[in-house]
Amino acid sequence: MERDGANRSLWQSVEMPAFFADSTSKHYDVIIAGAGITGVTAGYLLQKAGKKCLIIEAENFGFGTTGGTTAHINTFYDAHYDKVIKDFGEENAKLLAQTGPEVIRQIRTIIEENSIDCGFADRTSYVFSLDQKQTDELEDLFEATKKVGLPAQEVTETPFPIPFEKAIKIEGQAEFHPTKYICAVGEAFLALGGTIMENEMVTAVTESGNSAKVITDKNEYNTGDFIWGTHVIPNINRMNFLAAPYRSYAIAFTLKSGEYPEALGEDLSSPYHYYRSQEADGKKYVIAGGEDHKTGHEEDAEKHFDALETYVGQYFDVDEVTHRWSSQFYTPADGLPFIGKAPVEHHVFWATGYDGNGMTFGTLAAMIISDIILEKGSKYEELFSPARFNVKAGLVDTVKESADAVFHLIKDxxxxxxxxxxxxxxxxxxxxxxxxxxxxxxxxxxxxxxxxxxxxxxxxxxxxxxxxxxxxxxxxxxxxxxxxxxxxxxxxxxxxxxxxxx
Ligand SMILES: Cc1cc2nc3c(=O)[nH]c(=O)nc-3n(C[C@H](O)[C@H](O)[C@H](O)COP(=O)(O)OP(=O)(O)OC[C@H]3O[C@@H](n4cnc5c(N)ncnc54)[C@H](O)[C@@H]3O)c2cc1C
Missing domain, CATH: 2.102.10.10 (Rieske [2Fe-2S] iron-sulphur domain)
Structure with a gap:
């Protein structure tokens, strides 16, 4: 499996199925660009509901961030619930809190329906503070997480060998092997009659009336609905100013003790470090991640791996660091992802701005968008609408991000x-x-x-x-x-x- 970078992630050894492409048809009910977790899940849900779907992927399954993720499946997000309550109100924060458990049920259903072997496991997540400032933050997060109805509890121990000031646990999280999962969902999509085109890039989409014309570097298609499941929305659009690109770093290592924590963990540093264990190719690993920075703003990206290795080396009995990789995510200006109908369009859908929570939000995007396309409606449509502009939450950050881009455009x-x-x-x-x-x-x-x-x-x-x-x-x-x-x-x-x- 190829990925959008030279380093090999833990997920790239997966055996890729041969995706047979029926390139003869040029008319579909739904066309989806991108074969990461968003596109593949959307394709599966819609094809299963009776739509004739085509997934067009510029490279190969898992080429994007799904092939470079760390695959915690969380019900609490990088936008902590206290911030969401402040910026979007308590009712919306409670609505947001429903998404994680729903997504985990959806992933579990897809796995059971198709007997997918991807190491899916229920997990408890531990969030801990390393100093007084983080403890204050953790207290706010703890209270808000309970307020929105998630099972958060204070604890005196965690399964991670990292000293902390205060720690909480939140049950009801999960983990899996992301590329095994999407490849199997892709096979299920094909078995349902879906079509996949790899090595083909969508370059433009124009909506007219009740359909859209999809132009790629090889073909032209017509479709009833179109989904950009591409993580970032191509070409020039408002997301260039509302979702900022960041690089994040991950390493996988083995432990001398052979005892791997069966939990998810994260501290509250800025950027934060996150941990979990994973079995891949018959061997166990700990995965640690962090060291995020804005894309293109770092002269020596390599040093972030060294920093991560040095950091985990202080606490874990590291035997060997076997993998190092980095990948890209998009931070939304107001903290919540942008999912749903593109502004002013009725048959073109966007899904972006997931921050470091795209396993949950990518699946959620597939659920919301397929519900809208299937005319079932979605209770989440307004909260995540790509047409929103939350002045309270996002204005300062948006101005900063845009100024930063203009600064580079001129200075460089x-x-x-x-x-x-x-x-x-x-x-x-x-x-x-x-x-x-x-x-x-x-x-x-x-x-x-x-x-x-x-x-x-x-x-x-x-x-x-x-x-x-x-x-x-x-x-x-x-x-x-x-x-x-x-x-x-x-x-x-x-x-x-x-x-x-x-
Ligand atoms: C280091 C790191 C760790 C992370 N860890 C976690 C985690 O633990 N938990 C979590 O929930 N989230 C995590 N995330 C975020 C999460 O991995 C991503 O949000 C998620 O994988 C995005 O999935 P996607 O399907 O939307 O996009 P992608 O996986 O990026 O897939 C998009 C696909 O679209 C294709 N494409 C792009 N443009 C076109 C085009 N024009 N035409 C056709 N195809 C196109 C690409 O080739 C790509 O394959 C992490 C992110 C990073 C960077």
Whole structure:
């Protein structure tokens, strides 16, 4: 399984089913772009309900963040319930609290319906504070979590070997192997008569009347409804300003003791660290994650793995760190994901801004959108509407994110490092440089071969920055990413960077 980065995640060893594509039909009831947890779940639910569906994936199943996640399935989120109560009101916070348990029931149902072997397990989550500031935060989170009706309890011990000031446990969480899950759901979708096209990118969708025209780099289709299950909504749209891209880092390691905590855990550092165990390929691991930062804003991404390793090494009896990987998520301006009808459109749906909770919110998006398409309505439609603009919760952050993008758009144009020779770029590294008056993004591989591409991101023109761990060009403005040949890895762009022939 390929992924949108050079590091291999724990999930990539999964055996990919051969997805047979029936490319003859150009008319569908529903077309879904993206084969991560959102797209695959939506396809399954809609096909099962009798719709004729097509999933179009730019690369392969699990290529996006679902192949680089850590797969905690939570009922409490990065937007803590105390903040949600403050920004959206108590009734909405209670509504939000219903989503997690519903999602876990849905995932369990899909697993049972299709006898999926993906290590799904019920888990208790432990949230702990490491200092007084975090303890104050934890107390607010604890009270609010109980208020919205979730089973939170204070505890004096956790299954993790990390000293804490205060800890709570929240029952009713879960975990699974995410790529085993989506591949099996994809097979079930095919068995129900669904169609899958891999290695095909949707580049544009136009709605007219009761249908939409879907244009890809290979075909043109017609559909009754269309879902962007692509994690980030491609091209230029309001989500560029309302959902900001972040990189997050994960490692998997074995323990000398051989005793693996059977729970989920997280502290309240900023950014927070999170932990759980996982069996993969017949071996047990602990997965730890954290060290998030804005995409394209870090000169030395590699150092975040070292920091994570050093941090866990203080507490766990680490035997061997076997995997290191990073991936991308999108933080919504007001804390809640954007799920539902695209603003002003009736047959085009968006699902984005999940923060670090996309196992739950991706499944939830599939449930909400399929309920709307199937004309059942959804009690969550208004709360998550992509057309909302919660001035109270999101305005300051939105202004900051937009200002940040404009700052990069202008500043990076004038600050590319001037070089006289390509030899100034060390082997195995990349940089956006100015050579003979031309700005370009150049990677010199370990053998000295030069790969040069245009620096201006094809989304909105900001200069891309080198990501030294995933060996990619990352845009600091809206998170578009490209491989060393300039081929798109992540939206919102759908166009490659032009290669420069040196
Ligand atoms: C390090 C890390 C750890 C995380 N841990 C957790 C966790 O523990 N629990 C949790 O709930 N969430 C977690 N998340 C978030 C969660 O993994 C994501 O929100 C979720 O995987 C997103 O799923 P998705 O299906 O929406 O998108 P993706 O998995 O990114 O899938 C989108 C797919 O769309 C395809 N695509 C893109 N553009 C196009 C196009 N134009 N045409 C066709 N196809 C296209 C891509 O190739 C990709 O395969 C984590 C995120 C990170 C970065």
């Amino acid at each position: 144009k004038f600050t590319a490092r001037k070089i006289d020779s390509l030899d100034e770029i060390p082997l195995g590294s990349g940089d956006t440089v100015s050579l003979d008056g031309k700005t370009m993004s150049v990677y010199r591989d370990e053998l000295g071969t030069v790969h040069a591409v245009e620096s201006a991101c094809t989304h909105m023109g900001c200069n891309v920055a080198w990501n030294n761990t995933e060996k990619s060009w990352d845009c600091p403005c809206h998170g578009a990413r490209y491989d060393i040949r300039g081929v798109v890895l992540n939206g919102p762009t759908t166009k490659n960077l032009k290669k420069i022939d040196l």
